[in-house]
Amino acid sequence: MDAEPTSARIVRAFALGGVAVLLAGCATMPTHGEIRSVQGSQGVDSQVRVFGVPPADKAMPDEIVKGFLEAMTSDDPQLETARKYLTEGAAGSWKPGSTVTVLKSGLGRSQVTSEKDADGPRWKVTGEKLATVDERSAYQPEINGAKYEWVLQLVQENKQWRIANPPQSLVLSESDFQRIYMPVNKYYFAGSALVADPVYVRQRADPDSRMDPTTQTVQSLLSGPSNWLGPVVESSFPTGTELREGTKSLSYDGQNTLRVPLNEKAEHVTQPQCKKMATQLLYSVKDLTGSRLDQVELLHSDGKSSLCSVNDSTAATIAGRPRAPEYQYFVDNEKRLVRMKIDNASEDQQPKAEPVPGPLSTPAPFSISSAAVTYDERRAAVVSEDGHGLYVVQMSGVGPMPQGPVVTSKGAKATDTLTAPSWDAAGDLWVADRDPQHPGLWRVPGGVGTPEKVQVAGLNDRKIAALKASADGVRIALLLEENGRKTLWVGRIERPDAKTNAESVSVRELRPAAPQMADVTAMSWAPRGRLLVVGRESRGVVQARYMLADGSMVAASLPGAAGLAAIAAAVSEEESKPKPVVGYSSDGIVWLPPGAQWRTVAAGGQAPVYPG
Structure with missing residues (x-):
């Protein structure tokens, strides 16, 4: 390992058996050539603490730039060492606060030589933006992989080279960001429902x-x-x-x-x-x-x-959280809506499917392709097998089937008809029509009102392939299809009230919910405002991961996701009785109980759902 200038070193502290061991970091960076890469930490290790090293006396401009960029990645929340690389005025006024620019990898740096600068040399730092964290600590993914660029002006102060114009935010690689920051939900009210608002805070x-x-x-x-x-x-x-x-x-x-x-x-x-x-x-x-x-x-x-x-x-x-579900539901081989008791999730007790109560327990006038059940498990919304009709049915008593559908589609192909429906905790029903001639997102107030077509800002020519309303009723996850590729987005549901000044219900500000995935197969809301997503990264294998609704990835992933065509998680947050994740694969309906492996609980069947 080549020796480096003191200004370019960082110190990392490891907790080993209660003893702090200090190691002088020695980064492997090129010392020649026009572009010099400032590498981020290799991987994420919560046991590692990184401390910047002050600039050496009479350090050269390139050493100042390199040392400053590394000092920004330190675990010092006040960035005292990083400030030592700045002029006195810049050090006093620099307030990056909680704003962070997250890059896919480290910064590239090169000296600007196109024009003479009387004040001193200038260095351009560049990188590919992954996300930004704003002044409210909220994470916002970059949609189109924008480039980051900043030109650092160096000047001499007291015969020492210093930076006069530091970046307006912290600039960190993804690995450094994950090492320094941690995700946490803060909670606010939407009516009587508590809503998770994900943000990032420093871990140290x-x-x-x-x-x-x-x-x-x-x-x-x-x-x-x-x-x-x-x-x-x-x-x-x-x-x-x-x-x-x-x-x-x-x-x-x-x-x-x-x-x-x-x-x-x-x-x-x-x-x-x-x-x-x-x-x-x-x-x-x-x-x-x-x-x-x-x-x-x-x-x-x-x-x-x-x-x-x-x-x-x-x-x-x-x-106002939804109650814990009693049953898990799916469409069986006979195209009926059936349910299984969730408590029968132990490996030595195979759950048995039974028809849901009410009119759907008797031969229905049509076969079913998909369904959704209200959080109180008293009503079901079912889509006919041909995808042309959405019906709302009571799951109690012996009353008749409804006279007609609440929403209809005229799509000619199965992929151009109604999506699977979804309920929110307020009792509103959501479904999308994929008919190319009459596409749209529909909301049925209370499941019984007149259907309302919902405007989706920014949808453009993309087709809604699937949807899932959040339990709190203020967000909706949309699987959007364009040119044969499906990506996941989350939109904000705005309803008419004094705060929004909206005249009708609409979905605003779509943002990517799984930007790391090149193609998404299935998704479901999960506890704590998260999303459970099945998909694959570019040139990667299919995997199932928990994602925060802001599009940042959570470390937890599920085993054996290959072959999953549908997935569902219970949004109940009853910690003492966590519910199994349910999926649909070629083996049929499969469950993944906490701490266990996937197991088949019903041969055949499709469209598994929890209430919601």
């Missing part, structure tokens, strides 16, 4: 600057929802609510209670509003910490007296 604790993950999450929650979700959700916290002045960090007591002192803006809220505030906070921090948190107490601005508190059970009532 720095209590002196409020940079521990818990405090960051609370501060992000108080600052309000992301720009994308903001038009359709509300925070229960009064405008201007912040942590009590002087609060440096938040921690739990021996009873797993988090006490949060707020400023005077929260002094005069009612108890119901206060408990909604505490519910937002409990779910946001619990998403970060898992099961360690049992209760949240909000404190007055004196930091001592209580405003209100909520525990798990109280918050669950306020949050």
Whole structure:
């Protein structure tokens, strides 16, 4: 390994058996040629901490540039070492804050030689943008692989070369971003439903600057929802609510209670509003910490007296989450809608399919191709086998089948008819017509109202191949097909109200939900506002992965995804009784219980779904 200038080295600390071992990093970078690559960390290792090294005395301009770019990847949230590479004025004014530019790989750098600059040499840094993280810590994937470019101006200050114009955001490779930042959901209300708003916070604790993950999450929650979700959700916290002045960090007591002192803006809220505030906070921090948190107490601005508190059970009532499903549903070989008891998921007990109750338990006037069941499991929406009619049927009593469909399609081919339907927790029914002559997304209010055609901004000429409304009713996942390729997008559902000023229901601001995948086969909403996606990356194999709704990838993946043509996950967040993932493959209906392997539970069948 070639020796490098001190300014270009980074120090990495590894936790090994409680002993901190400091290693001087020695990056393998070219020392000759026009383009020089600043490599990101190799892989993601949460055990590794990276610290920048200050510039050497009389360091050359290329060493300053290289050292600064590496120092930006350090675990120092205040970037004190990176600032040492800047002029005094630039160091004082540089405030990248929480904004981050995420690149697919490291930065390329080259000296600008096309024109003479009297102030000093200039270096251009370039890369391919993967995503940006905005001032509200929200992740936004790049759709078209835009190029990143910034020109650094070097000047001499006190006979030392320094950078006068640092980038306006942190610039990190994907691996460095994943090492430094972690995803967490903060929660806001849409009506009575609690909605996950994914953001990224730094993983490393720095209590002196409020940079521990818990405090960051609370501060992000108080600052309000992301720009994308903001038009359709509300925070229960009064405008201007912040942590009590002087609060440096938040921690739990021996009873797993988090006490949060707020400023005077929260002094005069009612108890119901206060408990909604505490519910937002409990779910946001619990998403970060898992099961360690049992209760949240909000404190007055004196930091001592209580405003209100909520525990798990109280918050669950306020949050309006869908109840845990009792059954899993699919269409059997006889084209009937059937169900299986989920509790029969153990390997030594094979679940048995039974016809759903109500009119569908008797011979129906038509065969079924797909279905959706309401969250209370009292009604089903079924699409006829030819795909031309959508019917809503009670799953109780012995009443007759409905007289006619609520939505019809005139598509000539099976792929040009109705998609599988989907319910949201408000009881609205969604379906898309793939007929090239009359394409459209339809919403049936309450499952019984007059169907409304929903405008989808940015759909252009793409066809909706499949859809799934989120339980909270403010997002919809759309599988869009263009030139034989299917990609996954999430849109924001805007309804007529005083906040949106909308005249009708519409879907706005489509954004890619699985940009890493070249082709998507199937998808489903999953707990904590995530998506479970089956697809393949470019020149890759088929895989099933959990994705955040913002399009960033979650590490968890499922085994043996090849051959899956459909997939479904229960959105219930009952941690004590997690439900198996269900899929459809050539083997029939298959289940993947937590911690187990796929197993066939029904030979044949198709279109497996959970309520929703």
